[in-house]
Amino acid sequence: MAEIFVLAEHREGELREITFEMLGAAKYLGKDMGATVTAVLLGHDVDTYAEKLGSYADTVLVVDDPKLDYFNAEIYQKVLSKLISDKNPVVTLIGHTAFGMDLAPALAVELGLPLATDCIGLEVDGGKLFVTRQIYSGKVNAKVSLKGDQYMVTIRSAAFPVEEGTLSGEIVKEAVAIEDVPYRKFIGYEEAPAGEVDITQADYIIGIGRAIGDPENIPMVEELAEALGGVLACSRPVVDKNWLPKDRQVGSSGKIVKPKLYLALGISGAFQHVAGMKDSGLIVAINKDPKAPIFNVADYGIVNDLFKIVPVLKEKITELKG
Amino acid sequence: MDFELNEEQKDIANAAREFAQGEFDKDYAMECDQEHKFPRELVKKAGQLGFIGVHYEEEYGGAGLGALENTLIVEEMCRVDSTLGICMALPDFGCEIIKWCGTEEQKKKYLPKVCSGEWISAGIFTEPDHGSDITEMSTTAVKDGDEWVINGTKTFITNGEIADFGVILVQTDPDANPKYRGMSTIIVEKDCWEAADVGPKMGIRSTSTAELSFSDARVPLENLIGVENKGFYQVLEFFDESRIEIAAQALGTAEAAYDRVMDYIKQRELHGRKLASFQITQHKIADMATKIEAAKLLVYKSAWNYDKERKIDPVLTSMAKWFAARTAVEVADEAIQLFGGYGYITDYEVERIYRDAKICEIYEGTREVQKNTIASGVIGKF
Amino acid sequence: MEIVVCVKRVPDTSEADVVITGKDIKKDDLAFEINEWDNYAVEEAVQIKEKLGGNITVISVGDEEAKEVIRRGLAMGGDTGIRIDHPALAGSDSMAIAKTLAAAIKDIDYDLVLTGAQAGDLGAGIVPVALAEMLGVPHATLAVGLDIEDGKAKVKRELEGGLMEVLEMDLPAVVGVQTGINEPRYVSIMGIRKASKKEIKLLDISDLGLLPKDVGEEGSLTVIEELSVPPVTKVAEILEGDPAEAASKLAEIMKEKGVL
Numbered sequence: 025m026a027e028i029f030v031l032a033e034h035r036e037g038e039l040r041e042i043t044f045e046m047l048g049a050a051k052y053l054g055k056d057m058g059a060t061v062t063a064v065l066l067g068h069d070v071d072t073y074a075e076k077l078g079s080y081a082d083t084v085l086v087v088d089d090p091k092l093d094y095f096n097a098e099i100y101q102k103v104l105s106k107l108i109s110d111k112n113p114v115v116t117l118i119g120h121t122a123f124g125m126d127l128a129p130a131l132a133v134e135l136g137l138p139l140a141t142d143c144i145g146l147e148v149d150g151g152k153l154f155v156t157r158q159i160y161s162g163k164v165n166a167k168v169s170l171k172g173d174q175y176m177v178t179i180r181s182a183a184f185p186v187e188e189g190t191l192s193g194e195i196v197k198e199a200v201a202i203e204d205v206p207y208r209k210f211i212g213y214e215e216a217p218a219g220e221v222d223i224t225q226a227d228y229i230i231g232i233g234r235a236i237g238d239p240e241n242i243p244m245v246e247e248l249a250e251a252l253g254g255v256l257a258c259s260r261p262v263v264d265k266n267w268l269p270k271d272r273q274v275g276s277s278g279k280i281v282k283p284k285l286y287l288a289l290g291i292s293g294a295f296q297h298v299a300g301m302k303d304s305g306l307i308v309a310i311n312k313d314p315k316a317p318i319f320n321v322a323d324y325g326i327v328n329d330l331f332k333i334v335p336v337l338k339e340k341i342t343e344l345k346g
Numbered sequence: 347m348d349f350e351l352n353e354e355q356k357d358i359a360n361a362a363r364e365f366a367q368g369e370f371d372k373d374y375a376m377e378c379d380q381e382h383k384f385p386r387e388l389v390k391k392a393g394q395l396g397f398i399g400v401h402y403e404e405e406y407g408g409a410g411l412g413a414l415e416n417t418l419i420v421e422e423m424c425r426v427d428s429t430l431g432i433c434m435a436l437p438d439f440g441c442e443i444i445k446w447c448g449t450e451e452q453k454k455k456y457l458p459k460v461c462s463g464e465w466i467s468a469g470i471f472t473e474p475d476h477g478s479d480i481t482e483m484s485t486t487a488v489k490d491g492d493e494w495v496i497n498g499t500k501t502f503i504t505n506g507e508i509a510d511f512g513v514i515l516v517q518t519d520p521d522a523n524p525k526y527r528g529m530s531t532i533i534v535e536k537d538c539w540e541a542a543d544v545g546p547k548m549g550i551r552s553t554s555t556a557e558l559s560f561s562d563a564r565v566p567l568e569n570l571i572g573v574e575n576k577g578f579y580q581v582l583e584f585f586d587e588s589r590i591e592i593a594a595q596a597l598g599t600a601e602a603a604y605d606r607v608m609d610y611i612k613q614r615e616l617h618g619r620k621l622a623s624f625q626i627t628q629h630k631i632a633d634m635a636t637k638i639e640a641a642k643l644l645v646y647k648s649a650w651n652y653d654k655e656r657k658i659d660p661v662l663t664s665m666a667k668w669f670a671a672r673t674a675v676e677v678a679d680e681a682i683q684l685f686g687g688y689g690y691i692t693d694y695e696v697e698r699i700y701r702d703a704k705i706c707e708i709y710e711g712t713r714e715v716q717k718n719t720i721a722s723g724v725i726g727k728f
Numbered sequence: 729m730e731i732v733v734c735v736k737r738v739p740d741t742s743e744a745d746v747v748i749t750g751k752d753i754k755k756d757d758l759a760f761e762i763n764e765w766d767n768y769a770v771e772e773a774v775q776i777k778e779k780l781g782g783n784i785t786v787i788s789v790g791d792e793e794a795k796e797v798i799r800r801g802l803a804m805g806g807d808t809g810i811r812i813d814h815p816a817l818a819g820s821d822s823m824a825i826a827k828t829l830a831a832a833i834k835d836i837d838y839d840l841v842l843t844g845a846q847a848g849d850l851g852a853g854i855v856p857v858a859l860a861e862m863l864g865v866p867h868a869t870l871a872v873g874l875d876i877e878d879g880k881a882k883v884k885r886e887l888e889g890g891l892m893e894v895l896e897m898d899l900p901a902v903v904g905v906q907t908g909i910n911e912p913r914y915v916s917i918m919g920i921r922k923a924s925k926k927e928i929k930l931l932d933i934s935d936l937g938l939l940p941k942d943v944g945e946e947g948s949l950t951v952i953e954e955l956s957v958p959p960v961t962k963v964a965e966i967l968e969g970d971p972a973e974a975a976s977k978l979a980e981i982m983k984e985k986g987v988l
Binding site: 035040095096097098120121122123125126127128129130132133134137138139140141142154157158159160161162163164165166167168169170171172181207208209210211212213214215216228252260261263264265266270271273276277278279280284285292305306307308309313314315319320321322323324325326327328332333336337339340341343344345 | 739741742743745746748753822823826845848849850851852853854855856857858860861862865866867868869870882884885886887888889890891892893894895896897898901904907908911948949950951952953954955956957958960961962963964965966967971972974975976978979980981982983985987988
């Protein structure tokens, strides 16, 4: 029977959420394709992961080796290319994460497989796989076909829901000889320097985006944050420009936050940012562009220049708080 | 005929726009406007990147380019922000006289520092009693040993309070008949004058405009620029070139208003319809777009013509300056109308752009003076 | 150091209305610019060259208009340009573009290839990693830090959740650059003047030993079939009125919802 491979992603003692999202997507894809789902787990001393994955997959294929302790794109590529060549899965799903982005394209080249990245939808039509991915700043969905009969797809984080794990998949250990990899060496993880504020603990967060325009405008927003009793956070461009430190960044490459109130000021709502704040209690967006995707995440919105709203909003809030 | 900019010219316009978009902040512009503040640091940055004085030779700190390239930079900067943009255009004011008529020593001493944004110059021509008419000067320079002794008062001097030096037009032969045959230009440094701000202005409030008084100010004889008693002609030719720059300022300012109003009409809804869907809006926009296009053709042509072996055509440059300035005022005016009440509020910028636009019809020769020039060119003397 | 930087000219759709026409969007009214990630890659190359000396080749696959972003790279400090153009390239997916780039880069005696980690238009993030595999050299993408020392590249890769992976690899290598790795400089007038004297070589795919069937839709394993506007799953309730009214409504709602 045909197989769908899902590459389990783990880091620092934890299976990452994307793994379960992919396994959920693979379950439906498997039904449409008449294929079973195999979770592929590479690592060292990962029995607990394997057990957990067993609830979500028909089979858990484990390669346990000290060399796989840390993610190293080169070593992972070698092991995976061997497994895929041997087992010929019809589809291989990998997370469109820092880990998957560093691995999937090289693996696809090596194996000569069609690769579609950052996908948010999967469908099977006439036995062929079609994926949906977003292009042009998330403003357009593209339906993409993949040639041939064996595919590789990377999946966007938070694009698929996690399904309840009801299976009891068989755990199969596979030994793959790993030769020394001369090129690339994992040295370690480095935490972004911690600041004085932990935004993940805040109940009220004001997120600012590129539209803040200038670091000199930040104090004005800080005043609003103070009036609210909240903290300032931001989207990626603000950190890229060094206007706020990295530990204030909300989004997939920053922090995931779930405050009671998230007030997005001049944030367009790129999916990377949304991934970090979509589960907040009340989401309010203020943006000049009525078509900004943030309005599809927010509960309430004001279409206006943030600089016009912030000062009056601060007054109103101070007033109402008495 | 070829109406296309070449690759280098396109790159220059792009670079100027990227710089302005990256560095000009709306709130800072409003602050400069409200507090009469000159953006000194921005000018230094622009100078370091070569945006000031591209039309000077490379050996004097410029880029060896022409009036057209300078036009593109000034246009783009003013388009992004009319208040800050003009501050990037004026620091070399008057220096073209040194460029065309100065000695090697004068060029080496002054031009590179201006082009790099370190120094700011002033064109010290206008007098309280004579206005735009420079055929007569009350300010005098008299030789005393190896020095000129300068006395008199100049007014409406752009950069007056912030300039490091300037080029002054003075009467050196009081007996000349007509008087303008006895004028010369001389380089004066900032310790020569007392400056007093002329007071709050309607627009371009980020620039300095001052009255300068000279009382027995002494400068070496070698500060004379070019031939003695030829100053009037030098300044006239200078205006022919600088008019193009002001026309570029006007063009960019018109586009600034146009860009803001285009954003607004596509967003603003009235009775459930976008402002842009009303025919009256569409006609206003059609008028603005046409006037801007016509102004652009005139301004570019006058710059292009000037760069062709420095061919001076006062009729063409006056047409460009007059028409672009009128366009800026009209487009900004209509932009305010389309914004309605919001247009009258500082936050929406168009009122500031309108105020900034108006100067283009006043300085470097009022629109009436431009029309005199055009008329005498096309009709002749009557 | 012999550095190759790959750049792409893309439409800026971040604040524009996007209109779908067939299998692409209408691009007439859009402003084009260098792909933001590539701009950081160019800056990184220039900083490395300023520190270690060397030569930078700026390369792009694209039509006549793509020259603009190559010239921009040259104005920032690149030395020579290469533009690859051929009608058959239309419809190429990211893999086919990587194949084209690899065919051109393999003839250069390079130490380091820099690309943006992804592009703002298609956002596939395939090119740097695929290119490295095709060239047979190591890679790292999403680099937010890069140090070159003793023939090795020390790279900091950005992972999720504010964590970075530090790794080391031998040169030659390909590095995919993430935004924020540096502060890209402005293009200066002096840079533009110098760039206008630098050569931009034009290569056809046949110069690279490729056939029309190797690129374009035929040479790609993925094909865009259909474009659509993303379905709206949720729409915020928009608070109307002038700033004071809207702010006042919002404050009331916040109070009502118990977040004040």
